[in-house]
Amino acid sequence: MYCPNCHAPMSETDTRCKNCGYMPVIDAEVVNEEVHDEPIRKTINKGMETMENQEGLKTIFKVLLILMVIIFPIFGSLVGIFIATHFMNDPYSYEKRAFGRTLLTVSIIVLILGILFCCISKAFGFLSYLLFGIF
Numbered sequence: 001m002y003c004p005n006c007h008a009p010m011s012e013t014d015t016r017c018k019n020c021g022y023m024p025v026i027d028a029e030v031v032n033e034e035v036h037d038e039p040i041r042k043t044i045n046k047g048m049e050t051m052e053n054q055e056g057l058k059t060i061f062k063v064l065l066i067l068m069v070i071i072f073p074i075f076g077s078l079v080g081i082f083i084a085t086h087f088m089n090d091p092y093s094y095e096k097r098a099f100g101r102t103l104l105t106v107s108i109i110v111l112i113l114g115i116l117f118c119c120i121s122k123a124f125g126f127l128s129y130l131l132f133g134i135f
Helices: 038-053 059-071 073-088 094-132
Strands: none
Touching: 059 073, 059 094, 073 094
């Protein structure tokens, strides 16, 4: 028998490799021990039930969030960024994490464009005032 980790020779009775210290997995049937994995199964089943019982985001909610970000560029983008980071941290829902990334991307783009257009409009307003004396 050889160590599966470093391939050094081992005897059948060794519980640990003398070369690297690797402990090979011992089959429960060979040792005649009963494996108690019921708590592990309960934990896994509870996690699966939690994931199955969670409702996904409603489409109307998604549309309203995106519209809020687009209609109110600065304020909507800041709220969108806050909500997106909340959705992206949900460990149980892939749909919320994916929508959170999308909402974050849209919010940042709209925020940058909103700030850019505000600066450009102020610059053109100031330029028209200097050239024509008109507000």
